[in-house]
Amino acid sequence: MAEQRSYDQYCPIARSLDLVGDRWTLLILRDLVLHGPRRFGELRRGLPGIPPNLLSGRLQLLVAEGLLVHDTSSPARPEYRLTARGEEIQPVLAALVRFGTPLLDLDRVDQFEPRNAVHGMLLSYTRRPRTAEAASYEVVVDGELFHMGLDATPTGLPRGRVTTDARTLVATRRDLLRVADAEQSGRLRVDGPADLLAGFAEQYALG
Numbered sequence: 001m002a003e004q005r006s007y008d009q010y011c012p013i014a015r016s017l018d019l020v021g022d023r024w025t026l027l028i029l030r031d032l033v034l035h036g037p038r039r040f041g042e043l044r045r046g047l048p049g050i051p052p053n054l055l056s057g058r059l060q061l062l063v064a065e066g067l068l069v070h071d072t073s074s075p076a077r078p079e080y081r082l083t084a085r086g087e088e089i090q091p092v093l094a095a096l097v098r099f100g101t102p103l104l105d106l107d108r109v110d111q112f113e114p115r116n117a118v119h120g121m122l123l124s125y126t127r128r129p130r131t132a133e134a135a136s137y138e139v140v141v142d143g144e145l146f147h148m149g150l151d152a153t154p155t156g157l158p159r160g161r162v163t164t165d166a167r168t169l170v171a172t173r174r175d176l177l178r179v180a181d182a183e184q185s186g187r188l189r190v191d192g193p194a195d196l197l198a199g200f201a202e203q204y205a206l207g
Contacts, residue, residue, distance in 0.1 A: 019065055020089065024050050025058055026096070029067070029082070029089050034119050037071065037081035062086070097124040101173055109167040114144040117166035121173045125205040126150060135159040137200055142166055150203070160192015162200055172206050179206045 005022070007014040020026055024047060031046045032038060038046070044055055059080055062068040067086035072078045082089075097120045118141055128134055128150060136149035138161040147158065168187045171177035179201045182188035190197045201207070 019067075022058070024054065025062070026089075026093070028055070028058055028062070029086065030093055032068070032080065032082050032086070033090055033093060034115055037079040039077060039079055043080065094124040101170075104170055104174070106167065106170060106174075106176075109170050112166040112170065114141040114166060115146075117141055117169050118146050118148070121166075121169040122148065122204045125173075126203065127205055129199060129202040131202065134203060135199055137162055140164070141169065158192075159199065160190060160196040162188065162190050162197070164188040175207055 006018045009015075020029065027047055028043060031043060035042075035046070040055070040059070043059075044050065044052060047055065059068065059070070063070050063080075066083055067089070068080050069083055070078065070080055101120070118139060122139070134150045136147065136158045138158045139146045139148050140161065140163040142165050149158075164182070164187060168177065168182050172179055172182055172188075177187075179188065179197065183190065183197060188197075190200070
């Protein structure tokens, strides 16, 4: 198991960093939040550049600290998954998304996976609309379909479909492009009632 370093300070921030502050640890948790249970090889493919022994050490530490479970009930497919304690990292990751979005380079948006784009540019900014009811939507980003709503598993029929790409999501999130202009230019398309885009933009805090 990798050695656990400590700041040795009586402070909740320092203690949190003792656990998740090492390089790669938050990205491991990010992938488990985004994708659900993952096998070792799946985690490694999602983290290009991480040495396998380092990934193994980080996973062992997170299991030992109760943030992950190594589920070996299916020997052919052993998986790592978040515990209830591990799931508490989600608002921390959302805050890091909001902090880091202004740092994103638009020249590298083609490297942004659709799932990461949806979770980062939309779900991390979710809020309950003030002028309309919360709704479920079908969202297609770079050809990949997502079912979204305020709940983890949206119920009921979606109000409609929003189709766009990761570049447009980043541009609208960074206030480089207005949602209405994205629709007018064809970079974002809506299929549904006339007020669908306004409700969608309010629910996901898009300008």
